[in-house]
Amino acid sequence: MHLHRMKTPGLAHIAYLLGNKGEAIVVDPRRDIDEVLAAARERDLVIKFILETHRHEDFVIGSGALAKAAGAKIVSGDHPLFGQSDIRMRDGEELDLIGLRIRALHTPGHTPESTCYAVFLPDVPGRAFGVFTGDTLFIGETGRTDLPDREKTSDNARLLFASVHEKLLPLGDQALVWPAHGSGSVCGGNIAERDDSTLGLERAYNPVFVRSADDFARAKVAERIPRPPYFSLMERLNLEGGKPLSVKPGEVPFLPPSKFASESKQGLVLDARDPEAFASGHLPGSLNLWFAGLPVYMYVGYLDEHFEKVQPALPRHGRIALVCSVGHRAGLATSVLRRRGFTEVANVLGGMTAWGKLGLPTKQGPERTIATMDIEGARR
Numbered sequence: 001m002h003l004h005r006m007k008t009p010g011l012a013h014i015a016y017l018l019g020n021k022g023e024a025i026v027v028d029p030r031r032d033i034d035e036v037l038a039a040a041r042e043r044d045l046v047i048k049f050i051l052e053t054h055r056h057e058d059f060v061i062g063s064g065a066l067a068k069a070a071g072a073k074i075v076s077g078d079h080p081l082f083g084q085s086d087i088r089m090r091d092g093e094e095l096d097l098i099g100l101r102i103r104a105l106h107t108p109g110h111t112p113e114s115t116c117y118a119v120f121l122p123d124v125p126g127r128a129f130g131v132f133t134g135d136t137l138f139i140g141e142t143g144r145t146d147l148p149d150r151e152k153t154s155d156n157a158r159l160l161f162a163s164v165h166e167k168l169l170p171l172g173d174q175a176l177v178w179p180a181h182g183s184g185s186v187c188g189g190n191i192a193e194r195d196d197s198t199l200g201l202e203r204a205y206n207p208v209f210v211r212s213a214d215d216f217a218r219a220k221v222a223e224r225i226p227r228p229p230y231f232s233l234m235e236r237l238n239l240e241g242g243k244p245l246s247v248k249p250g251e252v253p254f255l256p257p258s259k260f261a262s263e264s265k266q267g268l269v270l271d272a273r274d275p276e277a278f279a280s281g282h283l284p285g286s287l288n289l290w291f292a293g294l295p296v297y298m299y300v301g302y303l304d305e306h307f308e309k310v311q312p313a314l315p316r317h318g319r320i321a322l323v324c325s326v327g328h329r330a331g332l333a334t335s336v337l338r339r340r341g342f343t344e345v346a347n348v349l350g351g352m353t354a355w356g357k358l359g360l361p362t363k364q365g366p367e368r369t370i371a372t373m374d375i376e377g378a379r380r
Contacts, residue, residue, distance in 0.1 A: 001018070001019065001020045001100070001121070001129075002017075002018070002019040002020070002043060003016060003017070003018050003019075003130075003178070004016065004017040004018075004019070004039055004043070005195065006029075006035055006036065006039065007182065008030055011181075011185065012181050012182045012183060012184035012185035012191070013028075013030060013056075013180065013181055013185070014028075014178075014179065014180055014181060014182055015027060015028050015029045015030060015036065015180075016028070016132065016178060017036060017039050017040060017043075017045070017047075018098075018100075018119070019040075019043055019045040019098075020098045020099045020100055021098065021099045022044065022045060022046060023045060023046050023047075023048045023098040023099070024040055024043075024045035024046065024047045024048065024098065025047075025048065025049045025050070025051060025097060025098055025100075025102075026040075026047055026049075026050045026051070026066060026072070027050075027051045027053065027117070027132050027178070027180075028051070028052060028053055028056070028061070028132075028134065028180050029050065029061070029062040029063060029066050030060065030061070030062050031060045031061065031062035031065055032062065033062045033065050033066045033069060036062070036066060037066075037069060037070065040070075046070075047066070047070040047072045048072055048073070048097070048098055049072055049073055049074075049075050049087075049097050049098070050063045050066055050067055050072050050073070050074045050075065051075050051076070051102075051117050051132060052074065052075070052076045052082060052085070052115075053114060053115055053116065053117070053132060053133070053134025053135070053136075053180055054081075054110065054111045054113055054114040054115065054134050054135060055081055055082075055111060055113065055235060055239055056135075056180070056235075057147060057187075057235045063084065064084055067086075073086040073087055074086050074087070075087045075088075075089060075095075075097075075102075076088055076089070076113075076115065077089060077090075077091070077104055077106055077113055077114075077115030078090050078091075079106070079112060079113035079115070080113075081111070081112060081113040081239065082113055082115075083239055089102075089104035089115075090104065091104060091105065091106035092104070092105070094120075099122065100119055100120065100121065100122070101119070101120040101121075101122070101125065102117050102118070102119060102120075103117065103118040103120065103128075104116075104117055105117070105118060105131075105163075105167040105168065106163075106167070107133075107134075107136040107160070107163035107164070107167050107168065108156075108159045108160070108163060109136065109142075109143070109145055109156050109157065109158075109159040109160020109161070109162075109163050109164075110134070110135045110136055110142070110143030110144065110145060110147070110156075110160060110187075111135070111147065111148055112148060114134055114135065114136050114143075114163070115134065116131055116132060116133050116134060116136055116137075116167065116168060117131065117132045118130075118131045118171055118175070119131065119132070127172055127174060127175075128171040128172060128174075128175040129174075129175065129176065130175055130176035130177070130178055131168060131171055131175050131176070131177060131178065131199070132178045132180075133168065133177055133178065133179045133180070134179070134180045135179070135180050135181060135187050135188070136160065136163060136164065136168070137164055137168060137177060137179060137202065137206070137208070138179045138181060138182075138185075138187075138188045138191045138192075139177060139179060139182070139191060139192040139194055139195075139196075139197040139202070140190065140191055140192030140194075140197075140202075140205070140206055141188040141189060141190050141191045141192070141206065141207070142160055142164065142188065142206070142207070142208045143160065143187055143188055144186075144187060144188060144189065144220070144223060144225050145157040145159075145160055145220045146220075146223070146225075146227075147227070153220055153221050153223075154217045154218075154220065154221050156220075157216060157217040157219075157220035157221070158213055158216075158217050160208070160220075161208060161213045161216050161217070162213075164208050164209070165208075165209075168199060169199065169203070169209075171199060172199065172200075173198060173199055173200025173203065174198060174199075174200065175198060175199045176196070176197070176198055177197045177198060177199060177202060179191075182195065186225055186226060186227075188225075189223050189225050207219060253334070253345070253346045253347065254327075254346065254347050254348075254349040255321055255346040255347065255348050255349060256349050257348060257349060257350060257354050257355050257358055257360060258358065260321060260346075260348050261358075261360050267315075267318055267319025267320055267321060267344070268287065268314070268315060268318060268319065268320045268321070269283050269285060269286035269287065269320075269321050269322075269323065270286065270287055270288075270289040270314075270320060270321070270322045270323070270330075270333075271283065271286045271287065271288045271289065271322075271323050271324070271352075272289055272290070272322055272323070272324040272329045272330045272333050273288070273290070273324050273325055273329075273352070274290060275288055275290055277325065277352075278290070279364060279365055280364060281352070281356075281362040281363070281364055282352070282362060282363060282364075283323060283352075283355065283362065283363070284361060284362070284363045286323065289322075289333070314337070314342065315342075316341055316342055316343070317342075317343055317344065318344065319344045320337065320342060320344065320345045320346075321345075321346050321347075321348055322334050322337075322345065322346070322347050322348065323347075323348040323351050323352060323355070324351045324352070325351050325352055325353060326350060326351045326352075326353050326354075327347055327348070327349060327350055327351040327354075330347045330348065330351060331347045334346065334347040
């Protein structure tokens with residue numbers, strides 16, 4: 001058996017590839033599935049099943065796209081909020097998947113449908129080897145309980161407390177803990193920086209184990225974790241089964257800075273950095289294309305969905321160059337626009353970092369920022 005973690009920088013999201021006997025299970029994949037497919041190929045694994053732990057709010061789930069690409073089946077709990085499943089597992093139900101026994105455990109609290117999956121090895125059927133805990137149990141922390149309804153934060157905290165004690169704790173101290181997020185995620189308040197833990201270690205110091213139910217609920221009510229504005233958009237997309245990513249890195253054309261410098265007056269230049277970075281120094285004549293509050297993986301999804309609302313309107317058949325700090329965000333945005341029918345779009349190679357190293361001219365000031373749309377308003 002082999003377990004491979006796939007982390008998303010910025011979101012602290014963790015997806016998993018669990019392989020056994022040439023077959024694999026993927027847990028909570030994000031929608032840029034190329035990394036998952038590549039990891040499976042490198043390990044000579046055929047992806048057979050995709051497990052979903054809950055409806056994520058901080059990224060768009062890639063289960064549908066991965067199932068289509070790999071010919072795999074989506075497995076979830078049986079709560080109605082799981083919308084696109086091929087196999088629905090009842091609380092406590094077990095299935096033999098890729099030579100391993102998988103037990104579904106309904107663990108509400110973070111969200112109503114949250115489901116954990118315990119993994120049992122054939123030669124040790126009575127003791128869980130590990131458990132995919134989603135956002136129910138993190139390392140050193142638990143999932144926030146205010147997302148379903150802030151007014152029910154305390155009630156949800158008590159549900160989560162019961163879920164952990166009644167469903168996860170009986171799996172045994174030896175069980176490895178495989179959460180859906182690590183340190184830095186806004187889905188939990190104080191997640192430890194370590195990648196590895198067991199239920200035994202968590203039982204020794206995790207607040208959900210060392211506090212009483214009343215104290216735990218009070219602490220959750222007192223938590224003040226920001227809720228980024230894109231959460232509701234991600235929730236809606238995931239309830240609809242996710243939205244395939246319109247990004248293929250190999251399709252992004254690059255424009256060397258030196259060549260771009262001689263051609264920059266021939267088209268529109270869009271700067272995909274935040275307004276503060278843009279104001280500190282940008283290409284002369286460029287426009288700042290910014291959607292407030294979105295990290296890079298959400299930025300391109302929002303651009304994909306709302307590009308027609310950008311004002312002034314983007315020229316579909318005119319020349320557009322995109323630039324950011326080093327080229328990553330601009331490259332993804334370039335691919336989105338190309339797939340949306342913009343025919344002459346390119347990414348400035350190396351971004352503003354390369355531009356600065358070449359000593360090319362920049363301008364300061366915020367006066368050219370556009371399209372800072374109110375995401376809450378756009379979503380309504």
